[in-house]
Amino acid sequence: MPLAKRLIPCLDVDNGRVVKGVNFVGIRDAGDPVEVAKRYNEQGADEIAFLDITATSDNRATLYEVVEAVASEVFIPLTVGGGIRKLEDIHQLLKVGADKVSINSTAVFNPEFIREASAHFGSQCIVVAIDAKQTLSIAKGDDADRWEIFTHGGRKPTGIDAVQWAQKMATLGAGEILLTSMDGDGTKAGYDLALTRSVSDAISIPVIASGGVGTLEHLVDGITQGHADAVLAASIFHFGEYSIVQAKAAMRDAGLEVRL
């Protein structure tokens, strides 16, 4: 019996509100995180991701309060990301009820942080988030598709190849990769399936596909064609286009193992 494929609604949170941008900009309000998370928990979401998209140091206290409020209503795994720079940040998030943390920029500045964090808290707790964009410059004169990773919420290019980076993170002890296509994010055009498949096939830890879901078919494609272990989406659920229940039913109807 294979594991059920996971459906993960994502809350992008800015100053205590759920928001959603297109290509990482153009923010739209989508409600109170506690209410939204509670609704997804009740509808049968398999996990919830909570990303603090501004993640400035002065809103840490607010973040902990919101995470604590969300965690008290949610009895499925809760991953929290945004602005994690040191082990103490992880400790604080676990203390207020997170089950896993998602680390992006800090892993790029200091890859050893992933080794330390997974040694200290266990790999199961450490998700490495990768924001990747297709790079024509690298791809030129080369048959293979290439993607470059970005930090700071997609604002800073790094010159690092996404597939190699995912492999390195897995080696250092990451328990899971949250892979976001920046080209796809918020566009509703579907996941970057080539990116998702390239990363998923290259590593032996689970991959969560993210960025670009507009239809329920896209969720199915992320698994069947992208080889992802879990699929993440935000705006299709926030604004009531689809419910978690409908999404799970569509995945089941496509022949995927899901928890209903």
Place this chain on the structure above:
Amino acid sequence: MYIAILDLGVGNLRSVEQAVKTVAANCTVEVTADVARIDAADKIILPGQGAVGTWFDQLEARDLRASLESAKTSKPLLGICVGMQAMFDFCTEDGGREGLGWFEGRVEHFSGLQNQTLKIPQMGWNTVKQMQPHPLWHKIDDAAYFYFVHSYCANTSKPENVLASADYGHEFVAAVGADNIFATQFHPEKSHNDGLQLLRNFTEWDGGL
């Protein structure tokens, strides 16, 4: 009723606490590493995440081993994840570590036991096959989904102790128990309604069959 959640400084203790408080409104629930508080508890939950070596180091550092050995013969115990793995004879993680030895068997890395195409850790929802009736399965369907996240799994030659099994490349111990002990590889605190039901059953369990 006072339920103590053993605090060994690792893992998602808060999630366990939140879930137990949700189903046990009339109970006192405390996350504690205090020997006197553990000894005073009516029931003890042994959670755990991360490495089993850290778990045992912390247990020794906090001088809690005797309290657990005493509780083992006297009060309902619920082990979760590494808290379950610790109850076996031996864990191969981190070069090998003696367990509490409450159950026959070894805890070994998935990769040593199965084909290499599966992702490790096993992270997600798997079906749990109930192997024996038990009060903690009350109102939980056989083959219900529970949330797992682990790279090591327990294997035993004593089927009488196996209360549930799950399959990930091969069949492994999803729940083990005897007398007043019940322990799960999966995380009831993260397994939605069925997980909450299991915790509710534990709060109502007298430790018998």
